[in-house]
Amino acid sequence: MSDTERPVAGTRGNAVWAGLALPGVAWLCIFFLLPLYAVLCVAFGTVDPLFQRPEPEWNPLLWSTSSFEFVVDGLFTSGAAFQTVFVRTLVYVVIATALSLVIAYPVAYYVARYGGRWKGLLLVGLIAPFFISYLMRMLAWINLLQDDGWVNDVLMWVGILDAPRNWLDGRASSVILGLVYGYVPFMILPLYAFLDRIDRNLLEAARDLGASPFQTFRLVTLPLSKPAILASIVIIALPMFGDYYTTDLLSQSPTTSMIGNQIYLYVLGGQQIPVGAALVVCLMLFLAVFMAYYLIATARAQRRVGA
Amino acid sequence: MTTLEAPLAPPRTRSRFREWWANPWGRPRFLLLFTVLYLAWSIVPILIAIRFSFNEGRSRSTAQGWSLRWYYEDPDLSVWHDPDLRAALFQSLRLAAIAVLVTVPLGVALAIGLTRWRGRAAGASRAVSLATLVTPEIVMGTAFLLVFTHLLRFIELGTAAQAIGHITFSLVFVLIIVRGRLLAIGPEYEEAARDLGASALQAVRLALLPMLVPAIVASAIVVFAISMDDFVITQFLSSGTSTDTVPVRIYSTGRTAPTPALNALATLTLAITIVIALVLFLVWRAVRATRGQTGSAVEDFAALETEPGR
Numbered sequence: 088m089s090d091t092e093r094p095v096a097g098t099r100g101n102a103v104w105a106g107l108a109l110p111g112v113a114w115l116c117i118f119f120l121l122p123l124y125a126v127l128c129v130a131f132g133t134v135d136p137l138f139q140r141p142e143p144e145w146n147p148l149l150w151s152t153s154s155f156e157f158v159v160d161g162l163f164t165s166g167a168a169f170q171t172v173f174v175r176t177l178v179y180v181v182i183a184t185a186l187s188l189v190i191a192y193p194v195a196y197y198v199a200r201y202g203g204r205w206k207g208l209l210l211v212g213l214i215a216p217f218f219i220s221y222l223m224r225m226l227a228w229i230n231l232l233q234d235d236g237w238v239n240d241v242l243m244w245v246g247i248l249d250a251p252r253n254w255l256d257g258r259a260s261s262v263i264l265g266l267v268y269g270y271v272p273f274m275i276l277p278l279y280a281f282l283d284r285i286d287r288n289l290l291e292a293a294r295d296l297g298a299s300p301f302q303t304f305r306l307v308t309l310p311l312s313k314p315a316i317l318a319s320i321v322i323i324a325l326p327m328f329g330d331y332y333t334t335d336l337l338s339q340s341p342t343t344s345m346i347g348n349q350i351y352l353y354v355l356g357g358q359q360i361p362v363g364a365a366l367v368v369c370l371m372l373f374l375a376v377f378m379a380y381y382l383i384a385t386a387r388a389q390r391r392v393g394a
Numbered sequence: 395m396t397t398l399e400a401p402l403a404p405p406r407t408r409s410r411f412r413e414w415w416a417n418p419w420g421r422p423r424f425l426l427l428f429t430v431l432y433l434a435w436s437i438v439p440i441l442i443a444i445r446f447s448f449n450e451g452r453s454r455s456t457a458q459g460w461s462l463r464w465y466y467e468d469p470d471l472s473v474w475h476d477p478d479l480r481a482a483l484f485q486s487l488r489l490a491a492i493a494v495l496v497t498v499p500l501g502v503a504l505a506i507g508l509t510r511w512r513g514r515a516a517g518a519s520r521a522v523s524l525a526t527l528v529t530p531e532i533v534m535g536t537a538f539l540l541v542f543t544h545l546l547r548f549i550e551l552g553t554a555a556q557a558i559g560h561i562t563f564s565l566v567f568v569l570i571i572v573r574g575r576l577l578a579i580g581p582e583y584e585e586a587a588r589d590l591g592a593s594a595l596q597a598v599r600l601a602l603l604p605m606l607v608p609a610i611v612a613s614a615i616v617v618f619a620i621s622m623d624d625f626v627i628t629q630f631l632s633s634g635t636s637t638d639t640v641p642v643r644i645y646s647t648g649r650t651a652p653t654p655a656l657n658a659l660a661t662l663t664l665a666i667t668i669v670i671a672l673v674l675f676l677v678w679r680a681v682r683a684t685r686g687q688t689g690s691a692v693e694d695f696a697a698l699e700t701e702p703g704r
Binding site for chain 2: 109293355360386
């Protein structure tokens with residue numbers, strides 16, 4: 088393309104744009120793609136029989152599948168530890184995500200539609216948890232759920248409990264409460280951002296055509312917000328699948344351990360690191376569907392906005 | 395619907411309340427109640443935790459007066475005098491500072507490049523950057539740990555490895571924020587600069603960057619906040635107590651040996667995060683005002699935060 092010819096808008100200086108992107112892209116290749124490849128190589132590698140150290144196999148042609156066989160065996164044998172933990176993780180995540188949606192949608196809907204002059208203040212309340220460390224928010228609940236904590240005090244004062252209950256000793260309800268409390272803010276904001284953008288004229292048209300407020304919601308707002316609901320479910324379900332700290336802090340018991348705890352145990356515990364790596368790969372494969380959905384959905388939305 | 399005795403039956407105050415509650419043309423009151431309850435549920439536990447950081451006694455559930463014992467006064471157990479707690483606070487701040495200083499320039503260049511660059515390689519690079527957003531932290535933590543212990547062995551676990559981890563996962567947030575602003579600006583300004591004789595780099599520096607300042611400050615706030623908040627990757631890449639951050643400290647002592655000093659540490663971290671975020675926020679607002687952009691500041695922030703939980 089010669090300089091005198093006016094090139095198509097946007098392609099001018101393509102080399103410069105590539106150059107600007109290069110440091111970031113190189114960074115991601117070295118510190119994101121390469122580490123992921125290392126996980127594969129450790130998972131498909133072997134273990135030094137003497138020192139029990141993992142020996143990664145960098146050549147894909149020589150990959151050994153023994154760690155995977157161990158993990159897949161455990162996942163598909165009923166009653167095996169891996170399967171129990173995986174099913175438990177799935178149950179916790181599904182319940183916690185459903186509860187989060189039940190809480191998040193009405194709150195996001197109210198603030199977006201009826202926030203009015205309080206909107207700024209309400210938003211500060213919704214954003215505040217982003218600046219409070221997740222672990223601090225769990226610490227707050229450890230304080231409240233102690234034997235002599237305020238939750239027991241209140242429940243006994245109301246008369247629901249006769250004696251203090253130990254909430255921090257392997258109770259699924261405490262872990263699910265922690266998950267919902269921890270992740271619900273991450274669901275509210277994307278839902279809010281979407282609901283806030285819905286064209287008011289559509290809602291007014293529905294009312295003019297005779298729909299009741301509830302019908303307007305059910306027939307217009309809800310169907311419109313379906314993509315946002317799905318995206319927000321993915322946003323919080325993905326990290327929940329890798330969570331090990333919520334159950335460690337609010338239960339500390341193997342009876343509530345999740346798939347994240349297994350990975351933590353194998354990878355940081357030092358024994359059988361390839362098994363931990365294989366677990367990570369299996370988790371990635373399982374989550375790949377959700378991840379791909381999220382990426383495609385955002386790309387589609389962006390194309391609509393960008394074009 | 396209304397019968398004759400309806401206006402007579404209930405006392406006036408009660409009927410006014412019921413009218414307010416059930417008014418079909420007003421805001422749905424039960425949703426208001428629900429939202430207020432949610433906000434209380436979300437904030438009150440934190441306020442209680444903060445209150446007990448000022449407790450005189452050792453309890454984290456019985457109010458025993460007010461003191462700064464757990465911040466400073468206690469000679470062994472307070473945040474200031476317990477070397478582990480103090481180190482955790484400084485490690486958190488150190489990592490957040492490094493993350494902001496490296497990620498923001500790297501991310502801004504990446505965002506400008508990826509938004510304007512056309513072609514197949516550009517598409518692939520965009521996909522890889524966004525993939526970091528949806529990769530669960532435990533996967534990234536494992537990946538970093540394995541690559542630093544088996545391949546890139548010259549990078550030692552500890553501050554260096556943790557900083558690389560923080561930069562990697564926060565890069566995508568700078569990308570999203572700056573790219574959003576770039577798409578809103580459109581290519582016309584650089585085109586005009588180029589037509590007037592500027593080189594591509596000059597057009598970026600003189601026409602684009604000044605318009606991007608609000609987005610750059612906003613991304614600095616987000617990077618700082620998520621770096622302070624990060625737990626999994628930081629823990630996987632820690633080389634021992636000396637490189638534990640505040641969240642790692644809370645994890646390791648939250649159940650085994652908790653004292654109100656842990657609440658004090660968390661409160662202090664929160665206060666520092668809020669102050670720094672607030673300062674950056676004021677800078678952002680000032681910059682934004684001088685560039686003549688309007689709209690509610692907080693609302694823009696709500697749209698920025700698409701962070702999946704960490």
